[in-house]
Amino acid sequence: MIHLESFTPVLQLLDSGNLVIREDGRNTTIFWESFDFPADTLLPDSKLSKLGWKLDDGMQMFIRSWKSIENPSEGEYGFSLDPPEAPQLVLRSGSRKLFRWGPFDGIRFSGSSTLTANPLLQTMFVYNFKELYFKYEILDESVLSRIVISPMGSVQYFTWRVNISREWNLVVTFNSGPCDNYANCGNYGICYSLSSCKCLSGFTPDSPRDWGLFSYSGGCRRKHELSCENIKDCVDFYYESREKRPTIFPIKILSIIFSKVALASLTAFCSEKALQIPIRSDPFPLPISPPSSSTFSCYRNLQKMADLEAPLVRPKRKKVWVDYFVQFRWIIVIFVVLPISFTLYFLTYLGDVRSEWKSYKQRQKEHEENVKKVQKRLKERNPSKDGLVCTARKPWIAVGMRNVDYKRARHFEVDLSAFRNILEIDQERMIAKCEPLVNMGQITRASVPMNLALAVVAELDDLTVGGLINGYGIEGSSHLYGLFSDTVVAYEIVLADGQVVRATKDNEYSDLFYAIPWSQGTLGLLMSAEIKLIPIKEYMKLTYKPVRGNVRDLAQAYIDSFAPDFDDENNEKVPDFVETMIYNPHEGVCMTGKYASKEEAKMKGNKINSVGWWFKPWFYQHAETALKKGEFVEYIPTREYYHRHTRCLYWEGKLILPFGDQWWFRFLFGWLMPPKVSLLKATQGEAIRNYYHEMHVIQDMLVPLYKVPDALEWVDREMEIYPLWLCPHRLYKLPCKTMIYPEEGFEQERRQGDTSYAQMYTDVGVYYTPGPVFRGEVFDGADAVRRLETWLIENHGFQPQYAVSELDEKKFWRMFDAGLYEKCRNKYGAVGTFMSVYYKSKKGRKTEKEVQEAEKAQVDTPYAEVDQPE
Ligand SMILES: Cc1cc2nc3c(=O)[nH]c(=O)nc-3n(C[C@H](O)[C@H](O)[C@H](O)COP(=O)(O)OP(=O)(O)OC[C@H]3O[C@@H](n4cnc5c(N)ncnc54)[C@H](O)[C@@H]3O)c2cc1C
The missing domain is CATH 2.90.10 (Agglutinin, subunit A)
Structure with a gap:
């Protein structure tokens, strides 16, 4: 205490430069100092x-x-x-x-x-x-x-x-x-770059309209109100994290705040008036930039807490007869589907062998005759009487999951079933010329013994060249070569008027060349394609690396597994093959492969694993062993590696035959696998098909590589589907804007994996039964897919159209660019001959009237006008 009567202040300039006030004489206490x-x-x-x-x-x-x-x-x-x-x-x-x-x-x-x-x-x-x-x-x-x-x-x-x-x-x-800039992105908004904010996951823009106008300060709000249970999760989470809390002071401070927020939230929320009380009046610690990977997990935990949302608890669902049917579907699969599948595979194989016996000259001659038949058939069509043109391929034969309902409306069939030959493998030009029904199994059987392969070999044997070009095709080498269609150098197309044209990137049909991919055969009928070949070696040296953490850590580990060394010129350090499987929200295995010669593979100490044998464990389960035994390397014969997911259809096989992965089944019946997807589709009625739409997801999300962490978080929260398949692919900047296209300005940003000519994307493959369905809870599959598609639109992602779409036409054209496609539809007379791509992809039956109205609307309204933000 200072006694003012006896206090004699002194102002002193110390040698340090500090000007201080202290008491004269004995007391050294400083009462004021200029350094403050x-x-x-x-x-x-x-x-x-x-x-x-x-x-x-x-x-x-x-x-x-x-x-x-x-x-x-x-x-x-x-x-x-x-x-x-x-x-x-x-x-x-x-x-x-x-x-x-x-x-x-x-x-x-x-x-x-x-x-x-x-x-x-x-x-x-x-x-x-x-x-x-x-x-x-x-x-x-x-x-x-x-x-x-x-x-x-x-x-x-x-x-x-x-x-x-x-x-x-x-x-x-x-x-x-x-x-x-303070509060640039408002509450619960994250600032990314100039004029780019996004909401924390679990939150949505408070005013989507303002955000659409790049005004973010209104921030975000929760998508769902928090429930007591979630708050309890926060508190449990806090107590859990407190145990492990680092001893350094700042983290202690954060933890204290964390506890205060969690406990206050719990008390507030669980009181009667809770629903009105905001969890945080001044959201902590926003706005923020995304935390660096070095940021302490405690910080992430705080973010995680902001992500928690309801409803996590869904009501239980009452079982119906279809549930029991699906549960016991394996009986039909074993006794009906598998034997017929095997017979069909065998007959197809004999057909391929017969085709291989013919000389390339003979095949080309037959091809020309068949093309003439298609031209003739098209000319027979009377547009005023006949429906729109479709291939005669039965809807259930295609691998894709769409209902192909358009084939139920009146249509004019053109039979392309004869187009199943490899017309040429030109080792000088490094080109394979294939008819559209050539499948992946067939092409690898012919090319791999020559140490050649298509630059992109889609994994399942049954996928066809025509489908992979007109739809979409990807595989573990797409980070180098792009999607399947990016490896095509020329298309032979029959146009609506029966004219045959050869489209390349630099001839008079270059616009058609760029418009074909993703057009679903709605610009013309593909007769053959010339596809790039690459030299390969006999084995794939595959490294399996286990990774652990939260979903964002797993995503980053995946990105780092192949992308750090990317540049425009030198791809030497980049693996030939990349794929990651995420097994649960905390564990995944990153795989990278390099081609290896047989001499290298057979060197002492190296392990060779022929994963293609029928009795071998399913590939995704084999890869999962890395989580137990740690990182390992092995050599897989190249063709077997290409088709590693065929036998168990990724992991769908586990649902179709729950005991199919058991050793006794593999040894006794594994050679019958896989069931043909087409037969599985053929043996399911309308009710089961609808059941699968509701209770099962088969979707691919193509997203920019840097958005993979967000995509994984989204899937984890909304669908809880595991395993997930991650496969990178380049999305090229082409001379014109095609249906799918990279983000504007990606070349300047040059994020991991990007080059000056292509943005790196990733296919997040979401195939399986969602967690809530396993738990017997209500799950609205159609709504989940709709939200997935909306998420993709918001994040410059794309959804391959083999999958079911829930979008209306306007939204569909927000995901894809219609400009070039629409121009080519008009220029090459496809309007009025082929159905438009949206109507072909759309779920549900298309009535004659609906199709005609759509065609009329298409002629009247250019899609470019439809393609406006809402
Ligand atoms: C279980 C499952 C697994 C899958 N696995 C993979 C995979 O590993 N890798 C991968 O890349 N994709 C995969 N897909 C997706 C697959 O790539 C697409 O379904 C793709 O479209 C190829 O399928 P398809 O050969 O059966 O073609 P289809 O479905 O028959 O054809 C696709 C589109 O192309 C059109 N088309 C076909 N031929 C012609 C032609 N000659 N002229 C004009 N138009 C034509 C069709 O009309 C149709 O619109 C998978 C899908 C499922 C359901």
């Missing part, structure tokens, strides 16, 4: 100036700008550490927050690349019983430095190199990034 008021400059020596708090008397130390360059009196702007519980640096104009960096996550101030340790400078956050402050230190003694807040409100970092410079050099202005 560092004016507009923060120096690296924390004894001289600090940004922070004295905890005993609650005094705040901050810097304030001058009024002007000539006037050192207090200006408008202040830079402080604010508030003490959540260490973040804030720049204010008066009392208004302008910018912020933080909170401090133990390593850096989140969202700031400038306030990160570097070889010159180390930023630190100090916390002890007396003080809590930010400081920085200079690691090179030959450099003087200062942080200054300018009269205009810029926080600037200057250096002076002793004996070298003769002036202060401005190194960086901290408040220059768009994400530093």
Whole structure:
């Protein structure tokens, strides 16, 4: 206590430059010191100036700008550490927050690349019983430095190199990034880049309209109200994380906040008035940039807490007869489907052998005759009487999951069943010329013995060249070669008027060449395609690497497994094959393959695994063993590797034959596998088909590589489907905008895996029964798919059209670009001859009237006009 009567203050300038007030004589206590008021400059020596708090008397130390360059009196702007519980640096104009960096996550101030340790400078956050402050230190003694807040409100970092410079050099202005702007993205919004915000998962824009106009400050709101159970999850989660909490101080602080928020939320929410009480009035710690991988997990946990949403508990579903039928479907599969499948495979094989006996010349001659038959057939059509043109392929024969309902409306069939020959394998041009019904099994049987393969060999034996071109096709080498259609150099097409044309990227039909992929045969009938071949070796050297963490960690591990070394020229370090399987939200196995010669594979110590034998474990289960035994490498014969997923149809085989993976079944009946997808489709009635639409998901999500973490989070939350298949593919920037196209400006951003000519995408394969269905809960499959498609539209993703779509036409054309497709439809007379791609993909029966109306609408309204944001 100070007795004012006897208190004689002394003002003293210390040798350090600190101007202090203390009591005269005996008492050394300092009552006031100028270093607590560092004016507009923060120096690296924390004894001289600090940004922070004295905890005993609650005094705040901050810097304030001058009024002007000539006037050192207090200006408008202040830079402080604010508030003490959540260490973040804030720049204010008066009392208004302008910018912020933080909170401090133990390593850096989140969202700031400038306030990160570097070889010159180390930023630190100090916390002890007396003080809590930010400081920085200079690691090179030959450099003087200062942080200054300018009269205009810029926080600037200057250096002076002793004996070298003769002036202060401005190194960086901290408040220059768009994400530093306070509340740029509003509550629960994450700032990514200039004019790009997104909501935390589980949240949705409060005003989608404003967000559509790039005005994000309204922020986001929860998609679902939190339920007590979720809050309990938060608290459980807190207690769990408290056990493991690191001992360093900042994390303790975060944990305290974490506990406060969780417990307060629980109390508030579970009281009667809870529904009205926001979980956080000032959402912590937003807006933020995405945390770096080095950020402590505690920080992520805080984010995770923000993600929790209801309803996690879905009501139970009552079982119906179809449930029991599906449960015992294996009986039909074993006794009917498998024997017929095997016979069909055998007959197809004999057909392939017969075709191979013919010379290429003979095959080409037959091909020309068959093309003439197609032309003749098309000319027989009377447009006013006959329906639209379709191939005569039965709907159930195609591998895709669409109902192909359009074939139930009146249509005019053209039989293409004779087009199943490989017409030529030209080793000089490195081109395979194939008819559309050539399948993957057939082409690898012919090319692999020559040490050649298509650049992209889709995994399932039954997939056809025509389907993979007109629909979509991908595989583990697509990170180098793009989608199946990207490897085609020429198409032979019969147009609506019966004319045969050869379209290449640089001839007069180049527009048609670029429009064919994803057009679903609605521009013309494909007669043959010339496809790029690549040299291969006899074995695939495959490395299986287990990865663990949360879904974002798994996604990053997948990205790092192949993408770090990507550049425009040198693909040497990049694996030939890439695939990752995510087995649950915490575990996955990343696989990378390199072609290897048989000499290398057979070297002593190397393990050769012929995964193609019928008795071998299913591939996805074999890969999963890496989670137990750790990373391993083995050599797989190349053709067997290509078709590794055929026998168990990825993991769908497990649902169709629950005991199909048992050793006794594999040894006794494994040679009958797989059941033909076409036969499975043929043996299911309408009710089962609808059941699968509701209770089962087969979808591929093509998303930019950097969005894979978000996609995994989305699937985990909305569908809980595992395993997931991750396979990267290039999406090329082509001379014209095709139905699918990379994001604008990706070349400038150049994220992991991108090159100047292609953006790296990933196919997230979502095939299986969703978690809620396994648990016997209500699951609305159609709604889930609709939301998946909406998510894809919002994230510049694409959905392959072999899968069921729930989109209306307007939304469909928001996912795909219609410009070139529509131009070619009109130019090449497809309108009125072939159904439009949307109507072909659309779920549900298409009546004659519906189709005609759609055709009319198409003629009247260019899709480019339809393709407007809502
Ligand atoms: C269980 C399952 C597994 C799958 N696995 C893979 C995989 O491993 N890799 C992969 O890339 N994809 C896979 N897919 C998706 C598959 O790629 C698509 O279904 C693709 O369209 C090929 O199927 P398809 O050969 O049966 O062609 P279809 O479904 O018969 O054809 C697809 C489209 O192309 C059109 N078309 C076909 N031939 C012609 C022609 N000659 N002229 C004009 N139009 C034509 C058809 O009319 C149709 O619209 C899988 C799908 C399922 C359901």
